[in-house]
Amino acid sequence: MKNNKSENQLLVREVFSKFLDSKSHRKTPERFAILNEIYDLDEHFDIEFLFSIMKKKNYRVSRATLYNTIELLLECHLVRKHQFGSNIAHYEKSYFDRQHDHLILTDTGEVIEFCDPRLHNIKKSIEEIFNVSIEKHSLYFYGKKIKNEN
């Protein structure tokens, strides 16, 4: 399991590299460093968090570059963006995950991922009814753990 991670790092670097080529963007070390750090994380993160862990590792990196690079990573679907209610944008790596949705526990802030195939059927219906092509969806449930009182 553990060495999947470094294999994956190689794979996503490759994907990003091809994307940058195709758009004639430069392959700067900063861009790949950021990609690496993101794929090293196992949780959702915001820009400030990413900035702080990269500073801690003595990278010379600016918030501006983080925002720019994340933008590119969104474009090539290596990262997903979330707006969990507040004004701070949250992100997560997305390449090896299946598309999934989120259950947010409002008391603890915990975020649980789930995937329900029935959502796909709803999507299909909406596409037919309104004659649209849906590129993306976002579904969040907000709730609380039920405590058993024994």
Place this chain on the structure above:
Amino acid sequence: MKNNKSENQLLVREVFSKFLDSKSHRKTPERFAILNEIYDLDEHFDIEFLFSIMKKKNYRVSRATLYNTIELLLECHLVRKHQFGSNIAHYEKSYFDRQHDHLILTDTGEVIEFCDPRLHNIKKSIEEIFNVSIEKHSLYFYGKKIKNEN
């Protein structure tokens, strides 16, 4: 249909009034004026838009009060809040509407409302699987109109 609107205005004022009582909040004219303006709108709006239309109608109202009052209206479920991707919060009146979800056309910015009962089943399953009680959900589809080429 038209005079439903003023009947509704009375009804929501009543609801808001009861809510303010129950929380020992004061019934200021500003709060009711804001409620009225919101229930006069038929679209989604943001604070800046609400501010501008109230200014245009010569209300003496501040953004601070708009934010404060909206907060109260959210609490008593007379208004719903949305975060359609960007950092600007959007709102809509919610008292007479059935709970519904949104399809956002990314090219035109148009927002279409829909309601699919199957979502309820998904919710039920998630509640059972994770042993949670879900208070709220948000579902957005993002897509584009399909053009017929005849």
Place this chain on the structure above:
DNA sequence: TTCATTGCAAAGCGTTTGCAGTCAC
């Protein structure tokens, strides 16, 4: 060499806060 990209700092902008004046109770 050239100009896309970078780091840094300043500016933007939606939202929140502080405060003196006001008015619902």
Place this chain on the structure above:
DNA sequence: GTGACTGCAAACGCTTTGCAATGAA
């Protein structure tokens, strides 16, 4: 009368922008 509420302006915090320096092609 009193303290919750208001308008105003300043502060906040995330994000974007401007710009001189840098380095990928």
